[in-house]
Amino acid sequence: MNKILNPVVVALAATALLLLSLTAQADSPPPHIRVSGQAEASLAPDMATLQLTVMREAATARDALDQNSAAMAEVVAAMRAAGIAEKDLQTRDFSIQPRYTYPKPRNEHPPQLVGYTVRNSLQVKVRDLGKLGSLLDESVTLGVNEGGSVQFGNEDPSAALADARTRAVEDAIAKARTMAEAAGVKLGRVLVLSDQMHVPMPQHYRLERAMAADAVAGAVPVMAGENSYRVVVQVSYAIEQ
Numbered sequence: 001m002n003k004i005l006n007p008v009v010v011a012l013a014a015t016a017l018l019l020l021s022l023t024a025q026a027d028s029p030p031p032h033i034r035v036s037g038q039a040e041a042s043l044a045p046d047m048a049t050l051q052l053t054v055m056r057e058a059a060t061a062r063d064a065l066d067q068n069s070a071a072m073a074e075v076v077a078a079m080r081a082a083g084i085a086e087k088d089l090q091t092r093d094f095s096i097q098p099r100y101t102y103p104k105p106r107n108e109h110p111p112q113l114v115g116y117t118v119r120n121s122l123q124v125k126v127r128d129l130g131k132l133g134s135l136l137d138e139s140v141t142l143g144v145n146e147g148g149s150v151q152f153g154n155e156d157p158s159a160a161l162a163d164a165r166t167r168a169v170e171d172a173i174a175k176a177r178t179m180a181e182a183a184g185v186k187l188g189r190v191l192v193l194s195d196q197m198h199v200p201m202p203q204h205y206r207l208e209r210a211m212a213a214d215a216v217a218g219a220v221p222v223m224a225g226e227n228s229y230r231v232v233v234q235v236s237y238a239i240e241q
Helices: 008-029 061-081 129-142 158-183 209-213
Strands: 030-045 048-059 091-101 110-126 146-153 187-198 225-239
Touching: 030 158, 030 187, 048 061, 048 091, 048 129, 061 091, 061 110, 061 129, 110 129, 158 187, 158 225
Parallel strands: none
Antiparallel strands: 030 225, 048 110, 048 146, 091 110, 187 225
16 A cells, blocks of 8 residues: 655755755865965075073082073173173073982993083174174183084065065966866866965074184174065866856
């Protein structure tokens, strides 16, 4: 015997099927073309950031700290005398660590305390690059003896980045048009547009080079070169149906 379906049940089932169909269509992205474009902007640096570290070792923490503080005080005074503003001087790291020796075999003898190491690191922003070489040379003379680097930068690269971003978008548009023409389709509206900036890698100058040339008179030779800022954009175009 055939059963007569309730009209309400039939209507509900049809509505559910329609909603499932619409949901599936919504989850499926429309036909599109995705491209990337990129451009670079090169700028001569107008500032540099130094990392200067003073390390001292002594039998006691007090002696190591006193020796370190005396050397760092001279370094800071030299930076101020060279015209470095207070806002451009910042302590970035400070530590006091015990030093041990480990008699062999280790499992038979405990570690022996032999002294202490004190490290004090100063970050210096140099806005007059003409002073950079002499500041490096003087910092080593005054007691900077570990680590250290120079990172060249630009105070405000926004104008160059805006130009690179414009050219990156133009590059992406040209690629999308070429692909659409080759495929025999037409570009529709922009679905997605995003960008990513790649900042320059730090150019490091190790202080060991300055220390090795300590006997050579004159400022440390430092070449600033150029910073390259790269902008990459991602663009998705709908394909006209």
